[in-house]
Amino acid sequence: MRPALMLAAALALPLPAAGMEPLQGLADPDAVADLAANAAGVVTEKAKDTLLVREMLGREITGPGGETVGTLGNLVVVPGGRIAAIVVLPGSGDPLVLPYQALKLSAAASAGEAVGLSLPMDLEEARGLGPVQDLTAAVLGDGTGSSCGGCKRKQGSE
Numbered sequence: 001m002r003p004a005l006m007l008a009a010a011l012a013l014p015l016p017a018a019g020m021e022p023l024q025g026l027a028d029p030d031a032v033a034d035l036a037a038n039a040a041g042v043v044t045e046k047a048k049d050t051l052l053v054r055e056m057l058g059r060e061i062t063g064p065g066g067e068t069v070g071t072l073g074n075l076v077v078v079p080g081g082r083i084a085a086i087v088v089l090p091g092s093g094d095p096l097v098l099p100y101q102a103l104k105l106s107a108a109a110s111a112g113e114a115v116g117l118s119l120p121m122d123l124e125e126a127r128g129l130g131p132v133q134d135l136t137a138a139v140l141g142d143g144t145g146s147s148c149g150g151c152k153r154k155q156g157s158e
Contacts (some may be wrong), residue, residue, distance in 0.1 A: 051105075051115060061088060061103070062118045069123045075100070076139055085135060090123055096135040098126060 056072055063069040069088070073095055076085035083100040090096065098119070106116040119126070126132050 006054065055115070056117065059115075059117055062116070063122050064120055065120075070096075071121060072103075074118060085139060087139065088119075095136070095140060096123055096127055096132065097139040098132060099135070102126075 047062055053075060057074065058069045059072050061070050068091070068109075070090040071088070072086060073089040074087040075083050076087065076097065078084045086100055086103050087098050088096045088098060102119055104116075104118045106117070107116065
């Protein structure tokens with residue numbers, strides 16, 4: 001399975017296992033051990049296809065024409081472990097929040113090469129959509145990105 005597919009498949013599953021809500025304040029060591037063994041099995045089986053979130057944050061995102069439209073600043077995770085949205089940091093202007101499903105992850109062409117991130121539309125076109133404006137306001141508050149202190153810009157783009 002390609003890294004993009006592995007990440008998408010893993011993030012689409014409720015945590016800690018399909019059909020279960022995350023266990024809040026898990027106190028049973030045996031349950032933690034079982035969950036760790038399950039996770040280790042999945043990661044070991046798919047080791048060459050795993051992708052860490054830190055490898056995505058700060059990565060350039062391209063638009064439909066292949067031009068760089070910004071970087072991935074952050075991921076918005078909802079209870080249950082599902083990624084609901086992404087924070088895009090354009091080269092200039094305010095951050096924009098888009099649904100995670102809009103982000104296309106493409107496998108690296110060769111070993112050691114980065115996974116590609118792209119969007120199907122221009123950021124200004126997306127910025128003009130009412131639901132995108134609502135999502136951005138819901139995540140970032142005032143729309144200036146001031147509540148996005150944890151957003152990561154690629155080095156040299158600040």
